[in-house]
Amino acid sequence: MMMLKKLLFILFFSTVSYGQVVINELDADTPSTDKLEFIELKSDTPNFPLDGYVLVFFNGSSTGSTSTSYMTIDLDGYTTDLNGIFHLGNTLVSPSPILTIADSSIQNGPDAVALYQGNATDFPDGTLARSTNLKSALAYSNGTTAPTTLMTALNLSTFINENQTLKAATVSIQRKNDGTYELKAPTPGANNDGTGVVFNAITTSVNPNRNLLEGESFDVVFTTQTPISSNDLMFSFSIVNGNFDIYDYSGNFSVTIPVGQTTATKTIQLTDDTLDEGDEFLKITIGSIPSGYVLSNNNKIVRVNDNDYEVKPWGTPLNPTYNLCPNLTPAGYYDSLEGKSGNQLKQAIQDIIANPSVVREHSYADVWEMLKQADVNPENGSQVWLMYVERPSSKVDQQTGTSGAVGFWNREHIYCQSRGNFSLDPLAPNDGINVWTTTDANDITAGGADGHHLRAEDSPENTVRNNRNYGVDYNGPSGNAGSWRGDVARAIFYMAVRYNGLNVVNGDVSETPTGYIGDLETLLSWNTLDKADDFEMNRNNVIYNWQKNRNPFIDYPMLAEYVFGSHFGETWYTSMSNPDFNSEWNVSFYPNPAQNYIVIAGLRENTPIEIYSAAGMKVYEGVYFPESQLNLNLSSGMYMLKMTQEGRSTTKKLIIK
Numbered sequence: 001m002m003m004l005k006k007l008l009f010i011l012f013f014s015t016v017s018y019g020q021v022v023i024n025e026l027d028a029d030t031p032s033t034d035k036l037e038f039i040e041l042k043s044d045t046p047n048f049p050l051d052g053y054v055l056v057f058f059n060g061s062s063t064g065s066t067s068t069s070y071m072t073i074d075l076d077g078y079t080t081d082l083n084g085i086f087h088l089g090n091t092l093v094s095p096s097p098i099l100t101i102a103d104s105s106i107q108n109g110p111d112a113v114a115l116y117q118g119n120a121t122d123f124p125d126g127t128l129a130r131s132t133n134l135k136s137a138l139a140y141s142n143g144t145t146a147p148t149t150l151m152t153a154l155n156l157s158t159f160i161n162e163n164q165t166l167k168a169a170t171v172s173i174q175r176k177n178d179g180t181y182e183l184k185a186p187t188p189g190a191n192n193d194g195t196g197v198v199f200n201a202i203t204t205s206v207n208p209n210r211n212l213l214e215g216e217s218f219d220v221v222f223t224t225q226t227p228i229s230s231n232d233l234m235f236s237f238s239i240v241n242g243n244f245d246i247y248d249y250s251g252n253f254s255v256t257i258p259v260g261q262t263t264a265t266k267t268i269q270l271t272d273d274t275l276d277e278g279d280e281f282l283k284i285t286i287g288s289i290p291s292g293y294v295l296s297n298n299n300k301i302v303r304v305n306d307n308d309y310e311v312k313p314w315g316t317p318l319n320p321t322y323n324l325c326p327n328l329t330p331a332g333y334y335d336s337l338e339g340k341s342g343n344q345l346k347q348a349i350q351d352i353i354a355n356p357s358v359v360r361e362h363s364y365a366d367v368w369e370m371l372k373q374a375d376v377n378p379e380n381g382s383q384v385w386l387m388y389v390e391r392p393s394s395k396v397d398q399q400t401g402t403s404g405a406v407g408f409w410n411r412e413h414i415y416c417q418s419r420g421n422f423s424l425d426p427l428a429p430n431d432g433i434n435v436w437t438t439t440d441a442n443d444i445t446a447g448g449a450d451g452h453h454l455r456a457e458d459s460p461e462n463t464v465r466n467n468r469n470y471g472v473d474y475n476g477p478s479g480n481a482g483s484w485r486g487d488v489a490r491a492i493f494y495m496a497v498r499y500n501g502l503n504v505v506n507g508d509v510s511e512t513p514t515g516y517i518g519d520l521e522t523l524l525s526w527n528t529l530d531k532a533d534d535f536e537m538n539r540n541n542v543i544y545n546w547q548k549n550r551n552p553f554i555d556y557p558m559l560a561e562y563v564f565g566s567h568f569g570e571t572w573y574t575s576m577s578n579p580d581f582n583s584e585w586n587v588s589f590y591p592n593p594a595q596n597y598i599v600i601a602g603l604r605e606n607t608p609i610e611i612y613s614a615a616g617m618k619v620y621e622g623v624y625f626p627e628s629q630l631n632l633n634l635s636s637g638m639y640m641l642k643m644t645q646e647g648r649s650t651t652k653k654l655i656i657k
Contacts, residue, residue: 020044021053022136023115024085027172027186029142029162033405034104038089038097038188039113041136042175043080050075050086053115053135056123060110060139060147067112067129067149071105074120082291083196087188095189095201096298104401110141112150129153142168189294199294201225202233204284211303214248215272218302220284222255224262225296233257233290239268241283244304247271248280276308278382279394303396310381314534317483318390320653325534328541329555334574337552341571346563349497353549354441360547361439361446363428367411367454368398370546374539375456384409384456385535387484388465388476393458404463412457414488415447415495416467420502421514422448433546441500450498451543452551453491471522472508475615481638481655482614486530489523490553493560498549504564524565525616529640531651532557587643593655597631600624603643610642611654632656 024042028034039055057071073088078098080086088099106113112129114137116122129150137154139147142163151157160181162168172186177193190196207219224233234256239249251268284300315321333352340348353359362370372395377383383392386409399408417424423445439446447453457465461477468474470488496504501515509518532554540554553560556574561567587602600607603626611620614637624630624643639654 020048020135021050021080021115022175023113023138025087025172025174025187025192026113026138026140027089027188028106028111028140029108029168031169033401034106034108035090035092036186037101037104037106038087038093038186039106040085040087040188041080041115042191043084043086046080046082046084048080048084050078050080052076052117052119054118054120054123055088056114056116056127056129057106058112058114058129058147058150059107060112060141060150067147067153069123069125069127069129070107071101072120072123072125072127073099073101076119081189081197081199081294083191085189085191085196089188091299091301092297093188094296095199096295097188100299102401108142110139110145110147110150112137112139112147112154112156114138114154131155138173140173197292199292200228201294201296202286202289203296204237204286204298204300206284206300206302211305212270213305214270214307217267217269220266220268222257222264222266222286224257224293227262228257228259230259231290232259233293235286235289237266237284237286239282239284241281241301243277244280244282247273248304249282270304272307274308276310276381277306278309279306279396280304281396303394305394306382309383312376312378312381312538314378314538316378316385316392317387317487317533317535318481318655320483320531320533320535322531322533325537325541327537327555328544329550333550334552334555337572338574339571341562342569345572346497349552349559349563350441353494353498353552354439355549356438356440359439359549360436361443362433362436362449362451362546363431364411364424364426364449365428365430366432366546367449367451368430369432370451370543371411371454371456374451374542376538378535378538386458386461387412387455387487388461388480389458390480390483391458393456399459404460406460408459409456410459410462412455412462412465413448414453414455414491415502415517416511417448418467419511419514419517420444420447420495420499422446424448441498444499444501447495447499447502450495451546452494452498452540452549455487455491467511469508469518471519471526471615479636481636482526482530483638483653484530485526485614486528486532486557487536489527489530490532490536490551490557490560492517492523493527493553493564494551497563520564522616524560526614527553527557527560529612529614529616529651530638531653587650587652589641589652589654593657594632595657596633597629598641598654599627599629600643603645605645608644610644612640612642614638614640 021041021043025040027038030036053075055073056069059070087097089097090103091100115135117133139150139156171183173181174184174192175181203223205221236254248271249268255264257264281301286298314324337348375384377385377392383394386393393409397408399410465474492504496502503516504520505518506520507518509516536554540551544550562572589598589600607624609622609624613619634656636656640651641654642651
C-alpha cells in the first residue's frame with residue numbers, strides 16, 4: 001500500500017438525495033502498491049448518459065481540519081452499461097475500467113469522494129467540499145478516525161469500518177439495494193448482488209510474452225470467454241504510446257472473430273531503425289466494442305528494447321577503467337587551493353563549489369534527467385547504473401508511484417534528506433538545464449536536488465538504506481562487491497563542505513540534531529580503497545554542466561585526507577597531493593574477476609603486496625615474484641590490491657567471484 005497515503009479507512013454514508021446516479025462501490029485500499037483501485041457508479045436505468053456529472057476526490061485528515069479536492073474527473077461523454085454500471089480505476093483492474101486512472105491515485109483516507117452535477121472546471125485542486133449540486137458521496141478511512149469536516153460539508157452522518165474484519169486490502173465497500181453498505185470481495189463492473197446481464201469478456205494477450213526487441217515481430221491474441229453468436233465480433237486496436245509512434249511498427253489493426261469462434265490473432269512487425277531512442281513501451285488499446293461484450297483487460301503494456309544504444313569507452317563501477325574519460329575541469333578552477341591547509345583549505349574549497357555568482361540550483365524534478373545523463377550505464381545508453389545493487393536498469397523504469405516499488409529506480413540521497421533537512425519541492429516543474437536559480441553555502445534547501453550526492457538506485461534498496469549511517473550500519477545489500485563505496489564517501493565529503501551546517505563525523509550518529517552523518521573513519525577508508533574511476537569522472541563532468549560546480553574529491557581524492565583525515569593541517573599542493581601512480585606504472589593483473597589466483601604483469605622486481613577488503617581490513621600480505629602466480633583464498637566480493645616499489649604505492653581494484 002502506498003506509504004504516503006493515510007493509514008485509516010472508514011466508510012461514512014448517509015441518506016442524502018442520490019438522484020439518478022449513485023456511488024455504488026469503492027476500493028481505495030488495495031494490496032501492495034495500490035494498482036487495483038477503482039470506483040463504480042450505478043444508474044437507475046441502463047445506458048444512462050453521464051454528461052453533466054463530475055467525480056471529485058477530497059483530501060481529509062486525521063484531525064478533520066481539511067476538506068479540499070485533490071483529483072477531479074469529468075464524466076462528459078461516458079454512459080453506464082446495460083446493468084447501469086460505470087467503473088473507473090487502475091489499468092490492472094479486471095474487467096478493464098471504462099476510464100483508467102494512474103496507480104495509487106485514490107487516497108486511503110480519512111477522505112471522501114463525491115458525485116456532482118457540474119464540470120471539472122468547477123473543482124480545481126484545492127476546492128473546498130460542498131453540498132451544492134451533490135448527487136452522491138462517501139467519506140472513508142481504514143480505521144476509526146472520521147474526516148469530520150468533510151462529513152459536515154457533504155451532509156454525511158454515519159459510518160462503517162472497512163477494516164472491521166482486518167481484511168481491508170481484500171474487500172471493497174459495496175452499496176446494497178436498500179442504500180446501506182457491506183464489505184465483500186470486489187466486483188468491479190458488475191452488479192453487487194450478482195444479478196444482471198453477463199457480458200462476454202474479451203482478453204488480450206501477447207506472444208511471445210516477454211520484452212521485445214526492435215526488428216522483432218509479435219502476435220496480439222484476442223480471446224472471448226464464450227464463442228461468438230449471432231454476428232461476427234469486429235473491433236480495432238492501437239499500440240501507439242507516447243514516444244512509441246507510427247514509425248515504430250507496421251501491421252493491420254482491425255480484428256474479426258467469426259461466429260462460433262473465440263480467438264483472433266494479429267501479427268505486428270516492429271521497426272528496426274538506427275535511432276538511439278531508448279527503451280519504450282507500446283500499449284495495446286482496444287477501441288469501442290459492441291453491446292454485450294466487456295474487456296477483461298485493456299491498455300496492455302509491452303516493453304520494446306532499443307538496440308541502437310550508445311556504448312561509452314569506459315567501464316562500469318564493477319569493471320572500472322581509469323583515465324579514459326576526460327577530466328573537464330576548467331583551467332585554473334582549483335588554483336586558489338594551492339598552499340592552504342586546515343580550515344582555510346576547507347573554506348577555499350567551499351568558496352569554489354558554493355560560489356553564488358556561478359553555482360546553480362535546479363528543481364528536484366530536473367534530477368531525473370540529470371541522473372539519466374550522469375548515471376548512464378557505459379555499456380548501454382538506454383540504462384542507468386544502480387549504485388548499491390550494482391546493476392543497470394532501463395531508464396523507462398523510473399519510479400512514478402509508491403517509493404519502494406519493485407522493478408523501479410528512484411533518486412537516492414547519499415546524504416539522507418532527513419539528516420540534511422533538504423527541501424524536495426515535489427511540485428516544482430521539470431524545466432530543464434537552462435532554468436535555474438542562484439545558490440550559496442547557506443542555501444541548505446538546495447541540497448535536496450544537488451546532483452553530486454543524488455544517484456540512481458533500486459527503489460526497494462533505497463528504502464532499505466533509509467537514513468542509516470554508512471559502514472557502522474549500512475554496507476549495501478548482501479553479496480555486493482562494494483563498487484559504490486568510494487563514490488559514497490566522496491559525495492559525503494562534498495556535501496559536508498558545500499553546505500554550512502552539514503557534518504560528517506565518527507560513529508553511528510542519530511539523525512537528530514539534523515546535519516550529522518557517519519561514519520567518517522569508514523568513509524575515509526572507502527575513499528582510499530575504492531578509487532575514483534571513469535564512471536565517477538563522467539558524472540562529475542555531467543553534474544558540472546548542470547550546476548557549474550564540481551566535486552573536488554573526485555578530481556583529487558586525496559584532498560579528503562587534508563580536510564577530514566590524517567593530513568589535516570598540512571599544506572595542500574596539487575602536484576604532491578595524490579600518490580596514485582597508476583599512470584606511471586604499466587601494471588596489470590589477470591584474470592579480473594578472479595577465483596583462485598592472479599598473475600601480475602609489469603613488475604620487474606619482487607614487490608610487497610597487500611590486499612584489503614572493501615571494509616578496509618587487511619586480508620593478505622606478502623611478496624609477489626615477477627611472472628609468478630599469486631594463489632588466493634578469498635570470499636567473493638571486491639578487494640583492493642596494493643603494490644609498493646621504491647617508496648611509491650599503487651592500488652587497483654580486484655573482484656573475486
